[in-house]
Each structure stands twice: as C-alpha cells, then as structure tokens.
Amino acid sequence: MKIRTLFASVSLGLLMLLVGCSEGATSSDISDVENSPAVSEPEESNVFFVPEVEYEHILNGTKTSIAGKRGFIYIDKDVALSATSEDLIAFAEEYIEGSDLSWFSIILKNSAGGVAGTGVCFIGSDIYNATYGAIDSDGVVVDPYGSLLYEDGTYEYKAF
Numbered sequence: 001m002k003i004r005t006l007f008a009s010v011s012l013g014l015l016m017l018l019v020g021c022s023e024g025a026t027s028s029d030i031s032d033v034e035n036s037p038a039v040s041e042p043e044e045s046n047v048f049f050v051p052e053v054e055y056e057h058i059l060n061g062t063k064t065s066i067a068g069k070r071g072f073i074y075i076d077k078d079v080a081l082s083a084t085s086e087d088l089i090a091f092a093e094e095y096i097e098g099s100d101l102s103w104f105s106i107i108l109k110n111s112a113g114g115v116a117g118t119g120v121c122f123i124g125s126d127i128y129n130a131t132y133g134a135i136d137s138d139g140v141v142v143d144p145y146g147s148l149l150y151e152d153g154t155y156e157y158k159a160f
Contacts, residue, residue: 045087046083046087046090046091047075047079047080047082047083047087048073048075048080048083048087048088048090048091048106049090049091049094050075051073051074051075052073053071053072053073053095054071054072054073055069055070055071055072055101056069056070056072057069058070058102058138067102068101068102069100069101069102070101070102070103070104070105070138070139071095071096071099071101071103071104071105072104072105072106072107072139073105073106073107074107074108074109074115075106075107075108075109076108076109076110076111077108077109077110077111077116077118078111080106080108085154085155086154088148088155089127089150089153089154089155092122092127092130092150093127096122096125096126096127097125097127098125099125100125101124101125102123102124103121103122103123103124103139103140104121104122105119105120105121105122105135105138105139105140106119106120106121107119107135107139108120117134117135118132118133118134118135118145119132119133119135119139119141120132120141120148121135121139121140121141127150128149128150128151129147129148129149129150130147130148130155131144131146131147131148132144132145132146132147132148132157133145133146144160145159145160146158146159146160147160
C-alpha cells in the first residue's frame with residue numbers, strides 16, 4: 001500500500017501527554033541538544049533514509065529538568081507520498097523500534113520547503129501504531145486525522 005493513500009484523506013487531531021521527568025538534570029544537560037549525523041550510506045530507494053535524523057531533549061513543564069528525548073526528520077510531503085509501506089517499515093525498524101525516545105516525528109514539508117503543518121508521530125519506540133495529523137512545534141500530533149497501524153507486515157491507514 002502506498003503512503004499516498006495513507007495521507008490522502010486525513011484530518012488532524014490531539015494525541016500526546018507526556019508524563020514524568022528526570023531528576024538531577026543540570027543546566028548544561030538541558031541546553032545540550034544532540035544531533036546525529038546523516039545516515040552515512042542511505043538506501044537511495046527508501047526516501048525516509050535520506051533526511052538527517054535529528055534528536056532533541058524534552059524538558060519538563062517548568063523547563064528545569066530533562067523529561068526525555070525526541071527524534072525527527074523533515075521530508076517533502078510529495079516525496080513521502082511516493083514511498084511504500086515497506087519503506088516506512090524499514091525506517092521505523094531502524095530508527096524507532098527499541099529506541100529510548102519519548103516520540104519520533106516525520107515532519108512533512110510543502111513544495112516551497114516550509115513545514116506543511118502535518119506529520120506522523122510514533123509514541124515511544126512503538127512502531128505498530130502511529131498517528132497522522134496536524135503537528136505542533138515539537139512534532140506532536142495535536143489534531144489527528146487517522147492512525148497508521150502495522151499489521152501483517154504492512155502499514156494500514158485508518159481515518160478517524
């Protein structure tokens with residue numbers, strides 16, 4: 001199933017609530033933002049392996065300690081729509097499954113290069129259920145259009 005069918009008929013929605021925070025974080029820990037290098041040898045046929053994967057710390061509500069870490073990529077929406085379910089599975093298995101991330105976002109860009117305002121968010125290291133919809137500045141879906149469910153070796157889109 002092509003990702004195009006997953007994104008074609010969706011609307012945005014609210015998804016995430018962060019719980020907990022890390023004790024003992026220092027101000028240098030909080031200001032430290034980790035960025036990983038681009039994939040050294042991307043699979044050119046898989047569009048999700050081309051963008052640089054980025055990581056940022058998530059702070060608690062008072063911004064005094066680190067509550068977790070998020071990962072994200074920016075990808076052109078038209079390019080993402082050309083991907084297959086197998087492309088998304090390979091990417092999710094490589095970067096999301098088994099990670100220590102609070103969430104991972106695939107943030108879609110429009111044809112002019114700006115953020116389209118939509119994306120896909122995987123909570124934690126769960127690759128079996130992701131939400132597509134309008135995203136906030138942290139890449140969290142705030143207005144869900146539907147879910148991407150990983151079943152029987154493929155992703156299936158279910159609109160809300």
